[in-house]
Structure formats: C-alpha cells, structure tokens
Amino acid sequence: MRSVAERSAEIEGRVTFRGRGLAVVSGRRISLMVCPVCSQRNTCSANPSSRCNWCAYEPHLSDAEPVRQA
Numbered sequence: 001m002r003s004v005a006e007r008s009a010e011i012e013g014r015v016t017f018r019g020r021g022l023a024v025v026s027g028r029r030i031s032l033m034v035c036p037v038c039s040q041r042n043t044c045s046a047n048p049s050s051r052c053n054w055c056a057y058e059p060h061l062s063d064a065e066p067v068r069q070a
C-alpha cells in the first residue's frame with residue numbers, strides 16, 4: 001500500500017474515475033471536465049468547486065486513476 005501523498009503526487013495531470021469521465025488534477029485540486037456519472041461536459045472556469053454542474057457529482061482523488069498514454 002502506498003500513502004495518499006504518494007498516490008496524489010502520482011496522478012498529476014489527466015485522470016479518469018474508475019475508467020469513466022475525465023478530469024485534470026493539479027496538486028490537490030480536481031477540475032472536472034467530463035462527469036463519470038452523467039457523461040456531461042463541465043467547463044472548468046464556471047466550476048470552481050469541481051463539482052458536476054449537471055448532477056452535483058463531487059470527484060475524489062481516491063476514485064481518480066491516471067490516464068494511460070499509449
């Protein structure tokens with residue numbers, strides 16, 4: 001098991017939530033781009049809380065997984 005700090009450092013950049021949706025992680029901040037629950041697009045500038053504008057889903061780092069680049 002790795003610590004939370006190591007895990008969050010590891011997932012800087014683009015992430016998905018258990019293979020769904022899309023967000024960008026910067027430090028401890030998550031900018032939700034595509035909601036994994038309702039699949040709607042979110043505009044980061046209008047979304048300071050990082051919560052989904054459509055269904056109020058709140059992303060968590062514990063659910064985030066790095067996007068694997070081919």
Ligand SMILES: [Zn+2]
Binds near residue numbers: 036039052057
């Ligand atoms: Zn949503």
